Every structure is written in structure tokens, then in C-alpha cells.
Amino acid sequence: MPFKALWVTETNSGTFERNIVDRYIDDLPQGEMVIRVHYSSLNYKDALSATGNKGITRKFPHTPGIDAAGVVEISRNELFAVGDEVLVTGYDLGMNTCGGFGQYIRVPASWVVKKPGNYSLKECMIIGTAGFTAANAVYKMELMKMQPDAGPIVVTGATGGVGSMAISILSKAGYEVIAVSGKSNALEYVTHLGAARLENRDYVNDLSQKSLLKPQWAGAVDTVGGNTLATLLKGCMPEGCIVSTGLVSSPKLDTTVYPFILNGINLLGVGSAGTPMAVRLIIWEKLATEWNIKDKLSAIAKEVTLEELNTTYIDSILQGKVMGRIVVNLNNL
Template sequence: MPFKALWVTETETGTFERTIVERLIDDLPAGEIVIRVHYSSLNYKDALSATGNKGITRKYPHTPGIDAAGVVEISRNEQFAVGDEVVVTGNDLGMNTCGGYGQFIRVPAGWVVKRPSNLSLKECMTIGTAGFTAACALYKMELMKMNPAMGPIVVTGSTGGVGSIAVSILSKAGYEVIAVSGKTNALEYLQHLGAARVEDRSFVADPLKKALLKPKWAGAIDTVGGDTLVTLLKACQLEGSVVSTGLVSSPKLDATVYPFILNGVNLLGIGSAETPMAVRLIIWEKLNTDWNIKDKLPVIAKEVTLEELNSTYIDSILQGKIMGRIVVNLNNL
């Protein structure tokens, strides 16, 4: 059966080209589950794969898309029946396995989660890997005994995919959220998502490079890295937790051990792609119930076609121009 997919190829001169082509299900990699993809989403990692970053995707030609939500078309696993609505995020999807920017994917059954009962397929993709990462961050913070009574939580890069969902679920869970953004037009958007305060990037800067700072927050979910992450650690209160989820600014961490050995601060990492299935199911159930933010998702999501994704939005996310989440509709191409 032919279907349409975004196809990234490497030219003889080492450049990369993107086109929308027809492919066959028989050409997809091995796996027990074939899924007709209804929606995907755009993550920073997808844009890197789509522009030839071999740290993300080793071999081309390739179809990116680390997220997919759709309906089981073929199943060779008793846990899933034809017609089941399902979600796939992370693992190797869209990295070295043809991903959600095609109308069909074929994947191992161990990658597949049944659609949470209170979320539609589109809502699951508005959350996607970005929102799943944000939820993993809060889940891990609460494993370290974080709770709303401890004080405010800072979210950096708060208008991005991870940041937007982080602000929303933290607010839903009862936390006071300080949203940090460099976008001057973000105030109304972030307040709607539940931010109690919106601050400029200077709020999480330390130009004097002090070893420690006066405590200002109970914890943070950081998408920026670099000096911002260092400042978040230095101004975190006793026994607080800072979660590192991204490296928009820098992958380097030029820090001392003082926040850890004097204030007992926890630096937590999230590798959402490799989340064990048992934990993955817990996170999705929280997003389905206690952390259900479906009332916020229409504001966070912008729905686009595969053609629009290719022509505009892949480049826009690399340029830092995206607010919220881009959801890709693969129906009726």
C-alpha cells in the first residue's frame, strides 16, 4: 500500500534535501505493529534529523518524526488489536527508524502505548515527547519529595514545547510557577497556561559568577542549559530539585559542587526516549488524570499539514520562532 512521507536525502555534495514522496509499507523496518498515523508533532530533535544532523540520525534517506499517534492497521502482538488507537513517543522512532512524518510506521510492540482514555489522538500529540518530558521532570521531582508547599518552581524556555506543558502541568498540580522567557509577547500566553509570574531571562542570570546565591526558588525545570542551569542550581533552596531537559543555550555545565554539598540540591536528568515502559505508563496515566491539561492544549497547539511542516516550521523551530507545539495532521494527504 502506498503512502506519503517526508523523505530526507543526502546529496553527493553533503547537503540535505526534503521532499514528500510515496513509499510502501513493505519498505518500512521490521516490527510487530503497523500503525496508520493520524497525527505527529514537531520537536527540536525532529528538525535536527530533518536537516541532516548525524548525531540524531546516522543514515539517510530517512523519515523523521519522534512522535506518532494513530490506529493499529496490522498487529502481530496479542496486546494490540487492529483498530486500537495508540501512541508512540521516543525509543528510536524518527531517529534511525522511519518516524511519524509518514502516514504509516512499523515498530516493535514494546514501543506502543494505548491512547489514554481522556485524551484524543491530537491531544496526545500536542503533548508528545515535549510534554512527556515535562511530565517526567515533575514525576522525578516528586520522587525527591518536591511538593507545592516548598515554594515556587522556575520554568525556563517557557514558551517552547517542554516549557509550555511544564507550566501547565505544574500549575494543574498546585505549584506556583515562575515562567522565564525572552519573548516580549509571551505574558498573556503564559498566564493563561497558569504561570503566577513571568520573568525575563535576566531573572536567571548571574553576571557576577558567585559560588552560591540567596535561595529564590524551590526547584526548576530547565530547557536551556549552560549558565542558566548553573544559576538555577546556585539559587535553589535547601533540598530543592533542578531538572535538566535541554541545551538550547549550551551543553556545558561550568559549575562548582557547592549547591550540592552545602544546600543538598538535586540535579536531575531526563532521558525521555529511553523511559522504561512501566514508568512510561505511569506518566501517561498522570497526564490522563491528575495532570490532565486538555483545557490548555488548544492554546498550546498549532495544527499544520505535512507540506507546511516541510516548507516553514522545521526551519522556524531551529530559529527559535515557535511558541507552544506544532501538531502535524497526516490525514487526507
């Protein structure tokens, strides 16, 4: 029986085309688990893959989608039974392994997490890689003994997927959050998620060439990179933690060692795709319990069809026009 999938192909002229096509389970790569995908979500990395970025996906044709949540249909692993509700985020899914923008995936069992009982499949995809990345950032900060009484935490790219989730999780954990966004209409949104206040991008864009600034924040979750990340390091309170999760502005970092050797700043990185399963399970458990943000998820998400994803939202996220999370419904296509 065929299933629907977004299929990205490379033409003879080197351009890329996207179409929704019929595929078959036998076409999928080898793996122990066949999962019927009910929901996926759109990440910036998915949009890059869908437009032919070979730094993300080496070979085409291909189905993007680094997130998937659904039901096990075939299992060759004793830890999972047919009918189990599960999710996959990261690893190679959607990069070089056909991903969640198709109604079926076949993956190794070592990539699969059982759905936390208090979230629906859709809610797991509102969280998805973006929420997992944000939670991983907070987890790493707290491993370095960060606590809410240390001071405010800055979240850049505050209306994006990672930023929205970071605000919600940090607020739930008791932190004062300073949201930073270039969107002038973001105040009501970030306040609803739990931010104490909103600042524009200039707040974390120091052009003075100083090596250090007056300390203003205890830490940050940064999705932007470039001079924003450099500014966050320079203006951080002693022993603070700055977590780098993205490069929306630039992958380059021009700074000095002074924030590290004089103020003891910790620069932490999050590479969510390769997070070990043992840590992955800890983070999902935290999201299901002490960092449960179920009450915020409806405000963060917009649900779309696979067709709407293809015609509108892949391009929109590349243009910086998406607020929050885009969840893709793959039922009843």
C-alpha cells in the first residue's frame, strides 16, 4: 500500500524540486522499526534539506523531517511492541535517512523514545527537536550549578522554535527570562510564555570593541551566534553560563579569552541530534515532570498539512517569518 511523502529531487540543471508523491515501505532504508507517522514538525534544518542544502543532506531524492511521532507498526526489538506510541528526534532522521515528512519511517530501535504518557503525539511534535534543544540547554546550565537566584537568563531569537521553548522551560523552572527579538509584535507572545520582559536585538549587539561589559545577565540561551553570542559572553555575570544552540546570524565568533579567564564564564554547546540516549531519556523525563509546559504548547504551535508545509511554510521559515512551531499533520492524506 502506498503512502504520501514530501519528495525532494535534484534536476539535471542542479536545481531542486519538491512534490508530494506516493512511496512504499519497501523503498525505505533498513531498520528494526517501522513507524506510522502521525505528526512531524518543521525545523530550520528541514527547510535547508528541502531546498537542496548538501551540508544537511548529501544525496537526493530525499524526504526531510528530523522529527516524527507515531505508532509502531513493525518491531524487531523487544523493547518496543506493535501499537506503542513513540517519537524520534535527531540522529540521522531527515538528514540522510528519509524522515518525518512521510507517513512512514523505518529507523534503528536505538533512535526511538517511548512517548511520555502525559503528552499527546501532537504535543510531542510541538516540542520536537526545538523543545528538546531548549531543554538540553537548561539541563547543561544546571549541570554547571546554575540556579534561578543567580540572575536573569537571556533568550535570543525568542519567537523562534528553540527560543519559544527556552522561555517556557526556563519560566517553568523559576528563572527570570529576558526575551530578545527583532519582531516588534512579540511582546504579548513572549510574555504569555513566561518572559519577564522583551528587548530588541540591540540589547545584545555591542559594537564598542570592549573585551568585557558591565555584567547584566547570569546566562543565556542563544540561537543567533555571531556578535550576539560575543556580546552575551562579554556581559555575563561571573561564573555564568551561555549556551550556543544556533547560528541564525552567523557561525563566526569573534571574541577574546577575557570573559573566560577573568569572569569564569562557561560557554556550553548543544548538539541535539547526537545526544546519547541515556541523556535523551533524562531530558524527556524532565519535560514530562518538573519542566512540563503542556499549558503553553497551544500558543506556540500552528498545525498545517503536508501540502501547506510544501507550498508555504518551508519558504517562510527560511525567510524568518515563522513564529513558534509548525506542526505537520500526516493523518488522512
